Amino acid sequence: xxLRDKTVLITGAAVRIGRGLAEALAGEGCHLAIHCNxxxxxxxxxxxxxxDNGCRAVVxxxxxxxxxxxxxxxxxxxxxxxxxxxxxxxxxxFSKEPLATSTEKQIRETLELNLMAPIMLTRAxxxxxxxxxxxxxxxxxxxxxxxxxAAYLLSKKALADFTKIAARELAPDIAVNAVxxxxxxxxxxxxxxxxKIPLNRRxxxxxxxxxxxxxxxxxxxxxxxxxxxxxxHLTGQQ
Numbered sequence: 001x002x003l004r005d006k007t008v009l010i011t012g013a014a015v016r017i018g019r020g021l022a023e024a025l026a027g028e029g030c031h032l033a034i035h036c037n038x039x040x041x042x043x044x045x046x047x048x049x050x051x052d053n054g055c056r057a058v059v060x061x062x063x064x065x066x067x068x069x070x071x072x073x074x075x076x077x078x079x080x081x082x083x084x085x086x087x088x089x090x091x092x093x094f095s096k097e098p099l100a101t102s103t104e105k106q107i108r109e110t111l112e113l114n115l116m117a118p119i120m121l122t123r124a125x126x127x128x129x130x131x132x133x134x135x136x137x138x139x140x141x142x143x144x145x146x147x148x149x150a151a152y153l154l155s156k157k158a159l160a161d162f163t164k165i166a167a168r169e170l171a172p173d174i175a176v177n178a179v180x181x182x183x184x185x186x187x188x189x190x191x192x193x194x195x196k197i198p199l200n201r202r203x204x205x206x207x208x209x210x211x212x213x214x215x216x217x218x219x220x221x222x223x224x225x226x227x228x229x230x231x232x233h234l235t236g237q238q
Contacts, residue, residue, distance in 0.1 A: 001133060001217055004029035009074070009083040011064065011121065012091030013114055014039035017137060017208065018045055021088060022057075024209035031056035033084075034075035035091065037063050056081070064091060065112055070120035078128050084218060087125045090137040091119035092155075099150040104207040114155035114160070122166050123178070131173045133216050136163050138180040143233035147168045160225055167223030169226065175222040182229025186207050199229035 012018040014036040022032050023046075032050060034057060038041035042101050042202055044060045048192050050057040058080040062073045079083045092114045097106060139147065142157045160178060167176040183195070211226045227233045 001085075001219065003213065003216060004130070006030045006085040007033070008086040008088065009035060009060075009077040009081075009084060009125075010088040010090055011035045011117070012037075013088075014043035015087075016114045017181065017205070018088075018187050020185075020205040021061045021090065021209055021212060022046060022050065024206075024213065025086075026050045026053065026055040026057070027143045028213060031081055032058070032145060033074060033081055034059045035077075036061055037091075047203040054110070064121075066137060070117055071124045074124035074128055084125065085132045085164060086134070086232060087121060087129075087132070088135045088137065088212070089121055089159075089215040091117065092137070094152055097151075098148050102151060106209040108149035111155050114152065115158050118159055119162060122162075122170075126170055126174055129174075132175075134166070134170075134176045135212055135215060136160075136176070136178040138163075138178050140180045140227055140229040140233040142180060142181045143227070144236055163225060164223045171222055175215075175218075177209045177221060177223065178225045179208060179215070180225055180227045180229065180233065181208050182232040184228070190219075195227070195232055196235045198234060201230055203230050 008030045010022050011016050013022045013034040022062050026032060034043045034047055047059050060076050062069055087124055093110055102209055118136055134161055138160055139156045142160050163178040179195040184205055208228045211228050
């Protein structure tokens, strides 16, 4: 796929990884639908930045925990951009909470946002876009088991499996792949350690964007997961 003038919806695109991917794809000539929920000011600032650089960018506020939100978001992005070629499922919630003290609400919301929303977005994208590319943003932690992350890990591990299932079901019209980042950005909680990295180099946002654009441009890859973590998933340490 040639990325110039392609239309892209990125969920959770206002900050951190979502923002970095939006900037990278705008640099490739794509036009962006910037989804956000709470970070509306950051989303608008990003849209202005991209527009100043010649990109067509729109902001769509949507709470993905609401009924039919995924279907509504896909339709709004399709209408705003005049089509939709690429979906990047990036929005997610991350929190460390032991299973014993996690509330039912916390567990359900984590699974709803991290797993069910990408599933329903994928379903809606396939229905309205017909053809294109989907990228799911995972986490290198899916290679192991870490205490205190039951709901989060379950959601990301299941999303990894869904990537392969969707790739098989939606072929040949839609390619579905995923990237599993390591410590690409400094953690929001400064006490969290990056962990052991075999290549002795933290992956950068540029590394992650390169993997995503590689998958989007390829016409021969689907159902794959690329770990962008300096080999961290090989160590068994999270």
